[in-house]
Amino acid sequence: MIYFEDIEVGTTQSFGSYEVTREEVIDFASKYDPQPFHLNDEAAAQTYFGRLSASGWHTCAMTMRMLVDSMMERKAASLGSPGVDKVRWLQPVYPGDTLRVESEVLSKRQSESKPQMGSFQSEMTVYNQNNEPVMTMVSIALMRVRADAA
Amino acid sequence: MIYFEDIEVGTTQSFGSYEVTREEVIDFASKYDPQPFHLNDEAAAQTYFGRLSASGWHTCAMTMRMLVDSMMERKAASLGSPGVDKVRWLQPVYPGDTLRVESEVLSKRQSESKPQMGSFQSEMTVYNQNNEPVMTMVSIALMRVRADAA
Numbered sequence: 114m115i116y117f118e119d120i121e122v123g124t125t126q127s128f129g130s131y132e133v134t135r136e137e138v139i140d141f142a143s144k145y146d147p148q149p150f151h152l153n154d155e156a157a158a159q160t161y162f163g164r165l166s167a168s169g170w171h172t173c174a175m176t177m178r179m180l181v182d183s184m185m186e187r188k189a190a191s192l193g194s195p196g197v198d199k200v201r202w203l204q205p206v207y208p209g210d211t212l213r214v215e216s217e218v219l220s221k222r223q224s225e226s227k228p229q230m231g232s233f234q235s236e237m238t239v240y241n242q243n244n245e246p247v248m249t250m251v252s253i254a255l256m257r258v259r260a261d262a263a
Numbered sequence: 264m265i266y267f268e269d270i271e272v273g274t275t276q277s278f279g280s281y282e283v284t285r286e287e288v289i290d291f292a293s294k295y296d297p298q299p300f301h302l303n304d305e306a307a308a309q310t311y312f313g314r315l316s317a318s319g320w321h322t323c324a325m326t327m328r329m330l331v332d333s334m335m336e337r338k339a340a341s342l343g344s345p346g347v348d349k350v351r352w353l354q355p356v357y358p359g360d361t362l363r364v365e366s367e368v369l370s371k372r373q374s375e376s377k378p379q380m381g382s383f384q385s386e387m388t389v390y391n392q393n394n395e396p397v398m399t400m401v402s403i404a405l406m407r408v409r410a411d412a413a
Binding site: 141144145146148150161162168169170174175177178181185192194196198199200201202 | 291294295296297298300310311312318319320323324325327328331335341342343344345346347348349350351352
């Protein structure tokens with residue numbers, strides 16, 4: 114199990130491989146972001162996107178899936194998250210893209226009011242298969258302190 | 264059609280009514296955030312959440328749906344968004360909750376490099392049926408300038 118004490122500022126990680134399918138792009142957009150350029154190529158051709166592209170919120174969701182898979186693999190003592198900062202959708206994400214994530218721990222802080230937990234900030238950059246950054250964000254994660262240390 | 268010129272700093276809006284179902288909470292979490300406390304009540308009972316609650320990214324997605332429906336109703340000349348700041352998940356969102364949004368325009372700015380568009384920032388607060396704020400964020404939206412003004 115990985116605890117708050119094990120998080121080191123400056124540590125970088127590389128994880129995930131998520132294949133973006135047309136079916137999933139349209140399914141997500143139909144439910145949550147039914148703007149025409151996220152639903153069909155014809156409408157997208159008339160915009161900056163050029164062709165059907167994923168909702169930015171879908172990119173966030175796919176990134177979260179890669180992050181959760183990585184956390185579970187590392188058995189991180191996660192306690193959820195209070196939020197995220199500076200989400201930037203830099204490039205369109207298209208069906209056929211394969212996404213991956215690079216993260217770097219920016220800072221960490223043990224809670225004063227709840228010494229059994231701490232929080233750390235990470236900068237996440239999501240790349241496509243051409244190594245173009247498509248999204249960046251700064252996540253905040255809560256993590257358990259080792260039982261004998263709390 | 265609502266254009267960039269029609270956006271006024273300080274304007275507030277209230278929109279949306281989204282019923283959160285157990286089926287949808289589990290479906291979203293299974294795909295994008297399969298942490299145990301988003302998948303079943305038993306695991307959630309051992310955490311801060313107490314019972315099954317929606318992924319924070321699911322709350323973002325549901326909020327986007329309310330926003331898109333509102334934009335389409337008002338025929339906003341939307342050009343997408345470069346990102347979002349200060350997303351904060353304040354309270355758990357539970358199956359059975361009904362969400363709504365209040366927004367306030369914080370600032371607006373015409374693009375210097377692309378005078379046919381402008382951006383504006385809005386603070387969004389999502390409330391549940393008990394009028395508790397469950398999420399806040401600051402969105403950035405791009406919007407078309409009237410053709411004769413660009």
